[in-house]
Amino acid sequence: MTTSLLWDAGPGEVRAGLVEDGKLIEFRIFRQLEHLSMPLAAGEKYSARVVNRTGPNKALVTIGGGVDAILQPAAQFTDGQLLVVEMTRAPVPEPGRWKLPLVRAVPDSQATAPLGWQRGDSPEQSFARMMAAKADQLVCSTPQVANDLRAMVGDAKPVHIDADTIADADFDSLAEMSVTGEFPIEGGMLTIERTRAMTMIDIDGGSGAMTLNLAAAREIPRLLQLLDIGGQIGIDFLTLPDRAARQALDAALTESCKKLGSHERTAVNGFGFVQIVRPRNGASVQEILCGITPGRLSLDSKAIALLRATAVSTGHGCRTLTAPPKIIERIKRWPDTLAKLRLSLGTDIELVSDSSVTGYGHVHVSQS
CATH class of the missing domain: 3.30.1710 (top7, de novo designed protein)
Structure with a gap:
C-alpha cells in the first residue's frame, strides 16, 4: 500500500493531502502570514518574559511582538523572569475571539533579550518534513513547486509532477x-x-x-x-x-x-x-479557513482565495485585483507573497479597492 503526499502550494498557503489506498485520509492547510510579527506554531521556541501569575501553576508570558501566551506548568517562575519556551499549542480561533497559545518552559536553557522567535528551520519546512515523513512519494503540480519541496525535505523520496492528480483531489470542494x-x-x-x-x-x-x-x-x-x-x-x-x-x-x-x-x-x-x-496542537482546517467567524471565510481566507484565483489566471497582461477595501488592505500587508506572485506570472499586479464588490473580489487580465 502506497501513501502519497499531494503538495498544492499557492500564494499565501500550502494545501497538503495524504492519500492512502486511493483515499484522502489527511487534509492540512499551512499558512505563514506576513502580517504576524513572528511564526506561531507548535514546536517553535521563543525567548519569553513572565508577566504575572494567573493561577497556582499558570502564568501569562510575553514572547514579544505584542504576542502573549499561557505558560504551564509555571510554579517555579517569578514575575519578570526571562526563559525559553516551546509552543505546545498555537493560537486557535473560537467564535468571536482567539485563544492564547500555550507554551512550556524549555529545561536547561538560558533566555536573553530581545524577546521573540528563536530562529531554526522555518515553520513551513517543519510542516513539509512532518507531512513527507508519512508518505512514500510526493506529488506536486509544477516543477517549481517540486523544486521548492525538495529543498525543504531532501531527495530521499520520489517527487512526481502530476497536476491532474492534484486537481482530482478536489481540495476546493x-x-x-x-x-x-x-x-x-x-x-x-x-x-x-x-x-x-x-x-x-x-x-x-x-x-x-x-x-x-x-x-x-x-x-x-x-x-x-x-x-x-x-x-x-x-x-x-x-x-x-x-x-x-x-x-x-x-x-x-x-x-x-x-x-x-x-x-x-x-x-x-x-x-x-x-x-x-x-490532542490539539493548533487550528483545524475549519478554524484556519473561518477564523473567529464559523460558517464564513475569514478575511485572510478571502484574501488568499483572490490570490489563488490570480495565480491560475491566464494571459500575458497586467492583473488587476478588485476587492472590498479590507481584503485589499490585507493583501498589501503581504509584500513578499505579492512579489513571488508577480515573479511567477511575469507581469505586474494592481490592487483596486471597491466597496461595492461582493465576495472576495475578482481578477481582470489586461489584453494589452
Whole structure:
C-alpha cells in the first residue's frame, strides 16, 4: 500500500493531502502570514518574559511582538523572569475571539533579550518534513513547486509532477464543506459546528435513527482525522429505543475510532451523547479557513482565495485585483507573497479597492 503526499502550494498557503489506498485520509492547510510579527506554531521556541501569575501553576508570558501566551506548568517562575519556551499549542480561533497559545518552559536553557522567535528551520519546512515523513512519494503540480519541496525535505523520496492528480483531489470542494460544516452521509447529513466549549456534531436525515447513527459512526472518526479536529468534541446521536441499540452503536463507533490515533471517549449515554477528546496542537482546517467567524471565510481566507484565483489566471497582461477595501488592505500587508506572485506570472499586479464588490473580489487580465 502506497501513501502519497499531494503538495498544492499557492500564494499565501500550502494545501497538503495524504492519500492512502486511493483515499484522502489527511487534509492540512499551512499558512505563514506576513502580517504576524513572528511564526506561531507548535514546536517553535521563543525567548519569553513572565508577566504575572494567573493561577497556582499558570502564568501569562510575553514572547514579544505584542504576542502573549499561557505558560504551564509555571510554579517555579517569578514575575519578570526571562526563559525559553516551546509552543505546545498555537493560537486557535473560537467564535468571536482567539485563544492564547500555550507554551512550556524549555529545561536547561538560558533566555536573553530581545524577546521573540528563536530562529531554526522555518515553520513551513517543519510542516513539509512532518507531512513527507508519512508518505512514500510526493506529488506536486509544477516543477517549481517540486523544486521548492525538495529543498525543504531532501531527495530521499520520489517527487512526481502530476497536476491532474492534484486537481482530482478536489481540495476546493473539501474546503467549501469545511466552511459550511455540512458533510453528507448515507441517508442524511452531518453538521460540524464550532462553539467556545467544544466542537459539536449533529446528525440529521430521512432514514431510520439506527441507520443514520451507524452511518455517522463510520464517518465521524474519518472526518476528525481528515480535518485535524481535536480538543473537546461532542456527538449528538439520534435517540435510540433501548440499551441494546445503544450498545450496538457504541461497538460500531469503537471500531471506527481504531484509526483515529490517541484519544479518549465516553460511551453512548441514554440521550445518545458521546464525548471525544483528542490532542490539539493548533487550528483545524475549519478554524484556519473561518477564523473567529464559523460558517464564513475569514478575511485572510478571502484574501488568499483572490490570490489563488490570480495565480491560475491566464494571459500575458497586467492583473488587476478588485476587492472590498479590507481584503485589499490585507493583501498589501503581504509584500513578499505579492512579489513571488508577480515573479511567477511575469507581469505586474494592481490592487483596486471597491466597496461595492461582493465576495472576495475578482481578477481582470489586461489584453494589452
